[in-house]
Amino acid sequence: MSDHATDAATEVFVAHRNLLFTVAYEMLGSAADAEDVLQETWLRWAGVDLGQVRDQRGYLVRITTRQSLNRLRAMKRRKEAYVGPWLPEPLLTAPDVAEEVEFAESVSMALMLVLETLSPTERVVFVLHEVFDVGYDEIAAAVDRSPAAVRQIAHRARRHVDARRPRGVASPHETRAVLEAFQRAVETRDLRGLLDVLAPEVVLVGDGGGVKHAPLRPVVGADKVARLIVAGLDRVEGTLTAAPTVANGDPALVVRLDGEVDGVMAVRVEEARITGLYYVRNPEKLTHVETETPLTRR
The missing domain is CATH 1.10.10.10 (Winged helix-like DNA-binding domain superfamily/Winged helix DNA-binding domain)
Known part of the structure; x- marks a missing residue:
């Protein structure tokens, strides 16, 4: 391929890169695998005769889809050997993602x-x-x-x-208010406060990947979840802090231990109570929580 053709291919690929990453991430739930898919997509795109491509966006999405499908099938075997529950890799997202309600739900x-x-x-x-x-x-x-x-x-x-x-997914404003109440209860180790903000049927899913401590199966019920959280806080050696952020289009908490990222806590809120808690601690899944990742469906 000539330098001119390479430059043209690069320009088109860069223009659609955020879209292609979003497509791959939604299909895979893994930013690291999505980045690998983009590399594979670029290698195939670089060999295409652009003069023969009528819909460049559609062609790129098609390549990304095929690579993602191949990787999804390979990931199935990887997940079967995974230690404990497998959660999607959290991404820090811009607040405007939440403004597109359907799109925000799709990446939640x-x-x-x-x-x-x-x-x-x-x-x-x-x-x-x-x-x-x-x-x-x-x-x-x-x-x-x-x-x-x-x-x-x-x-x-x-x-x-x-x-x-x-059902009945809460607005970002309502989720943020519930998350603030949860954060206060965690910081003060307030069991009663936790019980007030957790729905009776709440489910806690932790992902440590066998590297960090996390429940090996989902924990169900407000009392069990609240007591597990308080017991875990009591075992902490060091200074634990939780800062609000926006992850996967929803309000979330970045938890730090002595200043180092320990995990990301995402929540599902329904009827002003937390019905789902998702705590990702696997260090391999925490590489995209310091800077925002641009996601788009256009």
Whole structure:
């Protein structure tokens, strides 16, 4: 490829990079794997004759989709050997992500966990159609299925997600207020305060990846979760702080121990109570919590 062609390919790729990263991240739940997919996408894009490509954005999304699907299938084996629950990698996001309600929900920790229950092909089809509004014909070309088959997969995936997605999701303002009450209760080790802010059926999911201590299975129920949190705080040696942030489009807390990032706590809030707590402590998943990651569906 000539220098001029390389420059042109680079310019197009850079213009769509944030979109391609978002597509890969929503499909994989891992920023590290999404970055690898982008590298693979670039290598294939660099060898394309741009003069033969009518829809450059669509072509790039198609390459990214195929690479993501291959990686999703490989990740399935990796997750089966993972120690304890597997949570998506948290990303610090700009506050304006929350302003696009449907998009913010699609990258939320709660919904991305639901996407983990889909098959690789179902997840890819759901993300492309429901989040990025890609047509069935275009998806069919990306996943090597007929448009009719893709339509059926999309219907099945949507039904599966709708049955499991959080109901009555709170606004960012309400979530922030509940999170502040939770933060105060944690900082003062206030068991009663925790019980007041946790829903009776709250579920705590921790991800230490076998590197950091975390529950090996989800903990269910306000009393169990509150007592586990207080007991964990009592064992802490050092200074623990929690600072509000925006992760995956939702208010969250970055927890630091003696100034070093210990984890990210994301929450799901329904009817002014916390129904889901997601604490990511695996150091390999905390590389994107110091600076914002630009996410976009355009």
